[in-house]
Amino acid sequence: MIRVGVVGYGYWGPNLARAVSETDNLELRMIADLSSDALQRARRRHPSARLTANWRELIADTAVDAVVVATPVGTHFEIARAALSAGKHVLVEKPMTDSVTTSAILVSEAAQRSLVLMVDHTFVYTGAVRAIADLIDSGAAGDIYYYDSTRVNLGLFQRDVSVIWDLAVHDFGIMDHLLKARPVAISASGACFVPNSLENMAHLSVFFDDGAMAHLNVNWLAPVKVRQTLIGGSRRMIIYDDMQTSEKVKVYDRGVSPKDVQLPSYEHLVSYRIGDMSAPAISSKEALLTELEEFARCIEAGATPVTDGACGLRVVEMLSTATRSMALRGQPVELSMERLAS
Amino acid sequence: MIRVGVVGYGYWGPNLARAVSETDNLELRMIADLSSDALQRARRRHPSARLTANWRELIADTAVDAVVVATPVGTHFEIARAALSAGKHVLVEKPMTDSVTTSAILVSEAAQRSLVLMVDHTFVYTGAVRAIADLIDSGAAGDIYYYDSTRVNLGLFQRDVSVIWDLAVHDFGIMDHLLKARPVAISASGACFVPNSLENMAHLSVFFDDGAMAHLNVNWLAPVKVRQTLIGGSRRMIIYDDMQTSEKVKVYDRGVSPKDVQLPSYEHLVSYRIGDMSAPAISSKEALLTELEEFARCIEAGATPVTDGACGLRVVEMLSTATRSMALRGQPVELSMERLAS
Amino acid sequence: MIRVGVVGYGYWGPNLARAVSETDNLELRMIADLSSDALQRARRRHPSARLTANWRELIADTAVDAVVVATPVGTHFEIARAALSAGKHVLVEKPMTDSVTTSAILVSEAAQRSLVLMVDHTFVYTGAVRAIADLIDSGAAGDIYYYDSTRVNLGLFQRDVSVIWDLAVHDFGIMDHLLKARPVAISASGACFVPNSLENMAHLSVFFDDGAMAHLNVNWLAPVKVRQTLIGGSRRMIIYDDMQTSEKVKVYDRGVSPKDVQLPSYEHLVSYRIGDMSAPAISSKEALLTELEEFARCIEAGATPVTDGACGLRVVEMLSTATRSMALRGQPVELSMERLAS
């Protein structure tokens, strides 16, 4: 049984704590939060867990084997590093940290100590993304031309981070998982319509080394919630609509082929393929449970998680690069770092 | 009765010819097209119109008062200029021409001869866009923060122009009509997934002088047809979905206000307003008929059309600027020209 | 070339006339309508057709081989019978006539004279219904358990017939085409919310000899237009939504199987199968053109149309039976007549 401590019991922490408590081989041993209100809520839900207002105490506890970090992003690095130093396996809420440097340090520390470092890119563990990954990995979708995502809603405005770090992080995590091509540059533009806050609307274009392109539309100031992604492949095109209660993933046998003959003017350049659409049955298992089983499995087997620290680092690099481009009103910025081997 | 000649009877010309024939005060007198097939189709539909394979003949005909140009964009300038020189009023299919210089010449020629020069930005004349214009002009929507449009489908791939000139032109026409702010720069990125063709996918960010922002997502290689625009205002937010058969325009009484008190950490920066949604009843009158009535009205009254040549020029300027930025992979390009007074 | 006369140029007649004129082997020779306005509209669209205010003249004309009847339903019988007596092939708008007796006479007359008698059940010729027929005929859908249709909108209120004769007729035509089982009884209930008019809302349950059931919900007083049919089969379930611009037909690999073991209480009786959904690509060819090609083919080959007079009679029998049950507030009424062999 792996004994787990959860640091941070605010917005997302309670979900992680519950998922830990529902996962075989994991035991929720301890919860830390600065707020006494939060600790009181934790006591009601998890009466057998030890509580503390001091996360250092949780990390120091020898009865804790693994630490889940669900605090504001600005504190991830300090807490995760301390946990690794104390020999604990670590699962960090996304984004892993708020800078490339700190993320790289975590990856390096975990490697040196042979500890599991995992980042909570939850969507990667959903039935929908796994179904899409199958379509791409099997070759059914063909070469991927583009990934085009709209992720907008009203709120929740955040104090310390722009909408990129809050919403685009989901798509970067999904793209990192799905796409084989290497992103080489990002052009981002954004705007802020609320005084004294960071950008609450942004558009990001990501250029890949094979000519593919991704685009993200993220916005905290939209009237309705939209979570829709179009993925264009040479053999299949996919629509992933996370707001649907059924048929979240639709696969279209549609596309174009260049015509090889010389054409008179007015004629189309391409021929169109318009075949059937299908929507695969998708596992409704909660993503967080799949994710925590992966965490447990990797700790027990000494394996590398699907969303390991290297993956968290790549996503943070993309977030940083996009932020830099946004400050330059869309001027493309290269992803200069060598991508770490996954 | 204003006697009209239509040059070009390919894809869009038949619609314009039919609309001319159904408009009071307009008479469809003549049709020109290079293709004998096209002329045969024209004869069946409009047995009383004179036909010619030579557009110069149509323009020279003294029985023609006004010319509608519906040919490929590369030929618009030559034909429209000849028509103006011959003293005819002109309605040009969008985009008005393929360069800022030629568009500016047309505007100047029409002004010198006191002829009506109108551009066929059809969407401006739809019930939906007119309802949105009412919401903005009346102040009901408040300050406009953003215009965010998705206009994608499978095909029709074009030979001579990128997807920007084919699809973004619609949004530029609508934006020019709806928004009071002046666009100052554009950042665009695009990609081409079919050999030997121009960009078939593009994302454009437009920056305005008042801090507002527009974004267009245009794509010829999407599995489904999407025509959806979000317009965010300080008082109302609007969703315009042209694929809906009813409720094309939805108006949301939603938004945020900055909180003026000092907030403890974890608290939201803003307060949210989530009120009712309403969908105004929208005129189902065909836009093209409204547009041609406007053309007739302006010729008779010597008035300036809602979508006049200056408007056509501003849209061409935006298309050219976006194309330049796209070649620079998103580097923002200023709209340097002085905007013509409308 | 089969020379066709169209009687009735009101609401639906112009569509039939146009379709005749666009069909190979059919020639639109003559149009009859009582209204001079209608004849004027006919002249503009079909300048080469002969026009008359007297349908008897059209029927008597030896230059007419086949007659299309698109007049109010109360006049179908007289006109169609006269046309058959004059040796013309006949296509009648649905419903074929307003009573079982008159429909049976038409069927008999056509048979005696070896003339084609066809009824305009247009939906049968749509790509969507043909795709569904393929699913059922091939056995892919399994045994059909139910057909459940909602066909509601605002208006068009009719003077002489209830909503059953206006809207349910479509479903009866589709059901007659798709389902192999024999309907044995109908229970219908309706209501009228506008003074001095017939029922504008009705619900019909149809019982079949194999235990299957159909239900129709028809309503002229609904806020939105709905055209949705669920078809439940033992192997596949189908949703046919005619208001969708794409994916009109969705096929679900879903169902239940009874469990064969003895179950403790609280346990489910059945096991569920929840597989993929698929939406077949559907021909977008206009149904009316397919239908008129069938009319021409049957006249030339002496063949029996897919929607022949016997089919029209069966549908009229269902309409009459439903009307009788509605007067009895839902009391089931048997379809007593022997079904004519198809």
Added chain:
Amino acid sequence: MIRVGVVGYGYWGPNLARAVSETDNLELRMIADLSSDALQRARRRHPSARLTANWRELIADTAVDAVVVATPVGTHFEIARAALSAGKHVLVEKPMTDSVTTSAILVSEAAQRSLVLMVDHTFVYTGAVRAIADLIDSGAAGDIYYYDSTRVNLGLFQRDVSVIWDLAVHDFGIMDHLLKARPVAISASGACFVPNSLENMAHLSVFFDDGAMAHLNVNWLAPVKVRQTLIGGSRRMIIYDDMQTSEKVKVYDRGVSPKDVQLPSYEHLVSYRIGDMSAPAISSKEALLTELEEFARCIEAGATPVTDGACGLRVVEMLSTATRSMALRGQPVELSMERLAS
């Protein structure tokens, strides 16, 4: 503090127990269930509640003031009656009992002892139904012509009751709350497609004393989940779609008026009103919490709940009447009992 015991911790009981524990003035004191698995789940969630396998023990306990009954419907009467006899207030899951007689006895017992008897018609307490009630009660919707509901999905097949008692009960509860008119007769037809089970598909028409009509389409064997109700009023029409995450209630300013002039044939009988649509902002408070606050309030104030025993009885009467009609294949059955005063 009102001390509550919950009998039945199977499918719905856990939700009621949780809601009790989250409601001010209610205290979850005791839980009874025959299954030791259920009791173990109860222990984990509610460690401070007393547990028992014997519901009689719960009812006998003097530390329990009120009893919530969430057992299979066949046992409701015995448990609820025993609870009332022991002087406890009672909230019963819907339907209240499985027969009119037993429901009437419960109503009578509660009245004699001045105890609160409430039935768990949960939907009545949703924000959506409350918004619709406002529209009707205020007169904004005008006279109600019809209530037309589709409530279908795949499963959950039940052992002891037909789909009417499982799904139509929801609509009967909502109708009883919304509509002022008195139902006078029901025509129902159903079918069963799984061996050895009760009807899994049914259509019900309800006739009201003022000419209004209701129709329910309930089905356990549909490929998708639909929860959609159309309500037609003389001034407004309403669509209530419970599967929408936003805009569950849409209000249409649409309708018809009879024309008062004599009309030539072919003309419409009515004039159409097609105005705006609006979707009111709806409270997202959980219905169960609102319901349990109502339970607490009525116990404390000696008040009559919105969904009292009389309401539960009326709904059971409709369920019984519909079941009888279904056995007669749609023959209408009168609701003969005098309606109890509400």
